[in-house]
Amino acid sequence: MSLYFDNNATSILANEAQKALQSLSLEPLNPSSRHRYGQKARSMLEAARCKVAQNLQAKPKELLWTSGATEGINLAIRTLARVKSKSKEGVHEVLLCPCEHSATLETANYLKDKGWKTRFLKGADQGRYTIETISEQIRPETQMLVLMAANNETGVLQPIDQLSEFIQKTHPHIDLVVDAVAAYTKTPLVFYPGVKAMIFSGHKFHALQGAGFVLMRGLDEIPPFLFGGGQEHGVRCGTVNLPGVLSLEAAVELFEKDPKSAEMQLLRDLFEEKIQTSIPGVFLNTRKEERVSNTSNLYFEGIDGEALLVALERRGLYASMGSACSSGMHQSSHVLRAMGYSLERIQGSIRFSLSRYTTKQEVEQATAILSEEVKNQRNTFFAL
Numbered sequence: 001m002s003l004y005f006d007n008n009a010t011s012i013l014a015n016e017a018q019k020a021l022q023s024l025s026l027e028p029l030n031p032s033s034r035h036r037y038g039q040k041a042r043s044m045l046e047a048a049r050c051k052v053a054q055n056l057q058a059k060p061k062e063l064l065w066t067s068g069a070t071e072g073i074n075l076a077i078r079t080l081a082r083v084k085s086k087s088k089e090g091v092h093e094v095l096l097c098p099c100e101h102s103a104t105l106e107t108a109n110y111l112k113d114k115g116w117k118t119r120f121l122k123g124a125d126q127g128r129y130t131i132e133t134i135s136e137q138i139r140p141e142t143q144m145l146v147l148m149a150a151n152n153e154t155g156v157l158q159p160i161d162q163l164s165e166f167i168q169k170t171h172p173h174i175d176l177v178v179d180a181v182a183a184y185t186k187t188p189l190v191f192y193p194g195v196k197a198m199i200f201s202g203h204k205f206h207a208l209q210g211a212g213f214v215l216m217r218g219l220d221e222i223p224p225f226l227f228g229g230g231q232e233h234g235v236r237c238g239t240v241n242l243p244g245v246l247s248l249e250a251a252v253e254l255f256e257k258d259p260k261s262a263e264m265q266l267l268r269d270l271f272e273e274k275i276q277t278s279i280p281g282v283f284l285n286t287r288k289e290e291r292v293s294n295t296s297n298l299y300f301e302g303i304d305g306e307a308l309l310v311a312l313e314r315r316g317l318y319a320s321m322g323s324a325c326s327s328g329m330h331q332s333s334h335v336l337r338a339m340g341y342s343l344e345r346i347q348g349s350i351r352f353s354l355s356r357y358t359t360k361q362e363v364e365q366a367t368a369i370l371s372e373e374v375k376n377q378r379n380t381f382f383a384l
């Protein structure tokens with residue numbers, strides 16, 4: 001038995017995506033080739049571009065295929081920074097949230113080598129910013145604002161729709177860059193008009209790993225990120241990963257037909273309710289509201305999270321202490337740290353993330369195992 005509650009790290013491939021891959025057969029499909037096979041590949045690629053762009057109310061010409069969100073984030077931030085640096089003299093600053101994914105934090109750090117200043121937003125309330133708080137921190141040199149739509153560790157949502165409107169009206173020169181990885185398919189989302197670039201990753205919503213996309217306005221003015229044969233507006237050259245793209249198309253179609261977000265939320269809420277009623281000393285690390293539908297970040301008082309995860313895994317229940325990269329490195333969560341939590345609380349906190357395939361039975365089994373293991377750990381601790 002496997003109870004997988006780590007869908008923010010990666011999710012299983014949807015049957016529909018698997019079928020789309022099987023339909024590819026063994027034909028040599030390179031969308032850049034001029035022969036019949038190439039044309040077939042090109043039409044498949046463009047049909048997928050239309051479908052995925054349309055789902056987010058974007059134009060097909062605003063969508064670039066990438067290998068995933070790490071590449072997408074690098075591409076968006078680095079190319080936009082190059083355009084800004086060229087077009088405007090003086091100090092350039094990127095303002096960003098300290099809870100961003102490491103791909104964003106490291107890319108912003110890299111911008112420092114290029115002469116940019118980076119500054120972290122302050123004043124979040126349980127991880128969430130208001131437009132007023134952000135507005136007070138914008139300076140004349142702020143050229144880029146990077147804020148994720150939802151946090152992958154806590155599920156906290158940012159008011160991107162309002163922020164987009166605010167930036168468009170009052171600071172149209174600022175490039176608003178949004179990592180939409182943890183939000184997409186878990187909360188309503190479109191390519192809001194004031195957003196310059198939005199980044200997505202397929203394996204978080206049942207498409208293949210190594211497949212993602214970026215939505216970006218004004219692509220004609222963007223310099224190459226990967227130099228080469230001119231594919232993807234000449235910005236992201238290289239043969240496009242057609243199987244990956246078809247898996248993305250199928251996963252988006254599945255989401256359109258049956259979004260499942262409301263069902264996920266009901267199960268996530270049931271999960272939290274069951275745990276909190278069966279075990280004392282369990283606290284949410286976020287507010288109950290303003291979160292994506294699938295994520296729960298919980299603090300278990302008096303518990304060592306690493307030890308609990310090992311015990312849960314022995315019983316077939318998989319969860320994690322934060323994002324896959326940092327939890328692999330045994331670092332304490334920078335997200336919970338930025339939210340002001342103590343080390344003790346961070347080390348006793350675990351993220352559970354559901355998917356469209358999670359069932360009520362799985363939630364019941366998971367909560368039963370969890371409450372037994374938390375009790376065991378607490379008993380062991382007090383017996384020492």
Ligand code: PLP
Pocket residue numbers: 008009067068069070071101103148151152179181182200201202212323324
């Ligand atoms: N952004 C967020 C919020 C993520 O959760 C992840 C993956 O964990 C990434 C970016 C990087 O995505 P990818 O695995 O596609 O490189």
